[in-house]
Amino acid sequence: MKIKRVAAVAAAVALSAAMVANAVSVIVRVAALILLLATTITWSNGCGNKLVKYQPTEVVLAYMEEKYGEKFEYIKAAGPGFSLTSHGMLVSCESMPGKEIYISIHRDSKEEWYYDNYMAHYFEDQVVEYMVDIAKDYFDEIISYEVGNFPRDDTMDLTTTFEEFFFNEHYYVHGSMDVGAADEETMREFANELVRRGFRFSIGIDIPSENEAYSVYYTTSDDQMEFYRRK
Helix, strand or coil: CHHHHHHHHHHHHHHHHHHHHHHHHHHHHHHHHHHHHHHHHHHHHCCCCCCCCCCCHHHHHHHHHHHHCCCEEEEEEECCCCCCCEEEEEEEECCCCCCCEEEEEEECCCCEEEEECHHHHHCHHHHHHHHHHHHCCCCCCEEEEEEECCCCCCCCCCCCCHHHHHCCCCCCEEEEEEECCCCHHHHHHHHHHHHHCCCCEEEEEEEHHHCEEEEEEEECCCCEEEEEECC
């Protein structure tokens, strides 16, 4: 009989332990949920101010139509992802078939605003022509040059000239080029020429025949050029 009572007590203790463990698990999950909710409220309110509501896609498209004088069609969501304060989308237009124009959408407690890379696509061919024209003085063979298009200063529109666009303080020449052959000294001379002309840039220089790749980066904010070998 004593053995049965001991077994019953042990079973009760085990059941109580399981119930305690389950209760602790529930408490931990609830605490985590409360913490997440508190963080979300903090982000969304920011100093006690509620973020403005994101505008429908149609409003963003209407903004682009008014700014550039043509109709735009929504393609899909894009960018680093939807967050409390920003997200992005890709759109298209008739004047640049095949091009996906990126719109970066931002908001705070007062307003919603946009950055787009329409003008970067608009001037893309001129940027490539300009860069290749300079590169010809340093490389015997330029296999290809591709420019990267990122959202720019939202004040630029179709009244902006190429010079105003290219030397805008918010514009960086992002791109990559394949060349037939080059040594490090030549690439540095090319980069120094870009600096001399007042460019801000981040350019990859690949030499496919030698399986080598380099990157060169410069900003006027720190007035320092970085040059390194990627492979």
